[in-house]
Amino acid sequence: MAELVNFFNTTGLAQIQLPYLIMMAVGGLFIYLGIAKDYEPLLLVPIGFGVILGNLPGTEAYGVYADGSVMNQLYEGVKFGLYPPLIFLGIGAMTDFSTLIANPKLILLGAAAQFGIFATFIGSILLGFNVMESGAIGIIGGADGPTSICLSTKLAPHLLGPIAIAAYSYMALVPVIQPPIIKLFTTKKERVIRMKTPRLVTKREKIIFPIVGALVTILIAPGASSLLGMLFFGNLLKESGVTERLARTASNALIDIITILLGLCVGASTQAVRVVDGVNMGFLTSSSIKIFALGAFSFMIATATGVLFAKLMNLFLKEKLNPMIGASGVSAVPDSARVVHMMGQKYDKSNFLLMHAMAPNVAGVIGSAVAAGVLLGILGN
Numbered sequence: 001m002a003e004l005v006n007f008f009n010t011t012g013l014a015q016i017q018l019p020y021l022i023m024m025a026v027g028g029l030f031i032y033l034g035i036a037k038d039y040e041p042l043l044l045v046p047i048g049f050g051v052i053l054g055n056l057p058g059t060e061a062y063g064v065y066a067d068g069s070v071m072n073q074l075y076e077g078v079k080f081g082l083y084p085p086l087i088f089l090g091i092g093a094m095t096d097f098s099t100l101i102a103n104p105k106l107i108l109l110g111a112a113a114q115f116g117i118f119a120t121f122i123g124s125i126l127l128g129f130n131v132m133e134s135g136a137i138g139i140i141g142g143a144d145g146p147t148s149i150c151l152s153t154k155l156a157p158h159l160l161g162p163i164a165i166a167a168y169s170y171m172a173l174v175p176v177i178q179p180p181i182i183k184l185f186t187t188k189k190e191r192v193i194r195m196k197t198p199r200l201v202t203k204r205e206k207i208i209f210p211i212v213g214a215l216v217t218i219l220i221a222p223g224a225s226s227l228l229g230m231l232f233f234g235n236l237l238k239e240s241g242v243t244e245r246l247a248r249t250a251s252n253a254l255i256d257i258i259t260i261l262l263g264l265c266v267g268a269s270t271q272a273v274r275v276v277d278g279v280n281m282g283f284l285t286s287s288s289i290k291i292f293a294l295g296a297f298s299f300m301i302a303t304a305t306g307v308l309f310a311k312l313m314n315l316f317l318k319e320k321l322n323p324m325i326g327a328s329g330v331s332a333v334p335d336s337a338r339v340v341h342m343m344g345q346k347y348d349k350s351n352f353l354l355m356h357a358m359a360p361n362v363a364g365v366i367g368s369a370v371a372a373g374v375l376l377g378i379l380g381n
Contacts, residue, residue, distance in 0.1 A: 015057035019272035019284050027051030027267065033172065040172035040335070043145070046260055047168060050267020064268045075265045078160070081153050083262040084146035085230040090255025091333070091365065092210070092234025093247045099359040101205050102198035105313070106325070106356075110363025112309035113329025114371045116141030116302030120294050121375075127290050132156055135375040137291055140167045141298030142368030143174070143330040149266065150227060151372045154380055158281055161270040162288040166295035168266070174335040177296075178303050179343060182327050185307045192348045193322040195356045206239040217366060221373025223380065228369050303327045306360065321356075328357040331364035 030048030034041035053071075054063055064075035077083040100106060117138045124134035136156040139148050140163060148167035152160045170177065210232035217232075218225045237247040270283040310326030324343055328336040337357035344353040 010058075012056055012058035017057070017273075019282070020055045020057055023055040023270060023272040023283060024052050026270075027055070030169075030267075039175070040168070042259055043168050043263055044172050046263025047165065047267040050264040051165075051270050052267075053264070054268035054271050060271075063271065064265060065271070065274065071265070071268055074261055075269065077258075077261060078149060078265045078269070079153060079157070081150050081226070083258050083265075084150040085226040086258045087146040087255060087262065088227045088369075089230040089234040090250050090258070092231040092236075093238045093251035094255075095231075095235055095238075095333070095362055095365075096358075097209055097213075097235065097362055098201040098206065099198050099355050100362055101201045101209055103356075103359055106321075106359035107363040107366075108313065109306055109310055109326045109329040109360035110331075110365075110367040111329075112326065113302045113306035113360070113364050114142060114367045115305040116298040116300075116330075117368070117371050117375075119301045120298035123294055123297060124290075127294065129287075129290075132379055133159060135379045136163055137294055138298065139163075139368065139372050139375065140170065140291075140295040141302045141330075142364065142371060143167070143171050143299055143302065143332040143336070144365065144368040145171055146262075147224075147227060147331070147368050147372045149262070151376060154376055159287065159291065161266070161283050162291040163295075164266045165270060165283075166292050168263075169292075170295055170299045171332045171335070174330075174332045175339050177299060178327050178336065178339050181300055181303045182307060182324050182340070182343060185304055185311075186323050188347065190311070190323050191344065192351060193320050194348075194351055195322055195325075195353070196319055198355060198359075203239070203241070207236070210235040210239065213366070217370055218373075221370045221377065223376030224369045224373025227372070228366070231365065231369065299330070302330050306330070322351075322353055325353060325357045325360055328361040329364045329367070331361070331368045333361050333365055334358065336364075337361040 027048045030044045033039045034044030062069045064071045066072050120141050121134050121138035124137045133156040136152040136159060139151045145168045149164050152163045214229055214232035217228045234250050237243045272284050273282040306326035306329035307323050310321050310323035314320045324340045328340045330336050337354055340357040341354035344351045
């Protein structure tokens with residue numbers, strides 16, 4: 001009997017506490033949303049399973065924070081910012097910048113949507129976070145998980161888990177969060193505005209764009225050179241026409257592998273309780289609640305400013321923009337553009353906004369990376 005009791009005490013069952021159960025429930029919720037609701041399943045399923053793995057009692061010696069463990073070795077890619085640039089390489093190899101090249105003024109909508117980042121930066125300071133932490137939290141408003149991870153590892157590594165989970169959560173909830181905000185700031189007449197079909201873009205333009213784009217953006221924000229460099233390099237592989245194998249690998253196998261590792265490791269890093277030098281650095285803290293609230297605020301502000309800036313542009317444009325496409329200025333590609341397109345179809349089934357919405361959507365990817373580079377350049381030095 002004593003041997004049985006001793007065995008039981010060595011199992012995780014003897015160490016189960018309420019905080020671990022709460023986090024495992026959160027992981028289960030993520031998996032449910034990914035599978036049952038189809039909310040970013042490629043992200044939420046690995047993250048959700050990682051959350052469960054990271055909060056199984058008795059596994060602390062084998063988790064992401066245990067030196068020498070397998071999970072710790074995999075987590076190095078998150079800790080040292082290796083995975084996010086590789087994600088950007090794959091995104092670049094999948095992205096068609098034609099609509100942005102054809103209508104370059106739409107890059108302003110991608111820039112306008114980044115206002116949420118800086119508004120949240122101020123809000124974070126008001127809620128008691130220091131400047132470095134506020135910079136890392138603010139980037140959630142860009143709805144860009146890899147960028148959020150990259151910046152938080154540099155400015156506030158102790159907040160990496162909550163920031164990454166918040167960023168990916170709001171990316172997944174784009175179809176839920178954005179429509180009410182778009183409806184609030186647009187009229188029915190504006191929602192049925194038809195936009196002119198973009199001109200055809202030449203192959204030469206497609207090849208020149210990633211080269212010029214990399215030069216301009218990296219010179220503006222050197223701190224984001226790893227993200228922007230890989231994004232435009234991936235796009236050059238796609239558009240050059242002579243590196244199809246490399247582009248295919250980057251946009252399929254490579255990005256899939258990195259997504260699995262990134263999601264699993266980020267999820268596993270969200271341990272409910274983790275005491276370091278007498279301080280609880282775990283996920284279940286008041287700071288995490290504040291970060292999720294600020295993330296929601298940031299994402300709503302980004303959506304609203306994108307729509308409002310499109311309406312402002314219409315005051316000066318002869319050919320009007322459908323202001324709904326301003327909401328796709330966040331970098332949740334292509335979900336945000338798809339939401340705008342579906343809303344357009346709801347009010348006019350013959351109005352196809354997807355190709356127009358993709359322009360500010362891909363501009364938002366660039367814009368959030370530039371914003372991260374600016375914050376890193378100012379705060380990281």
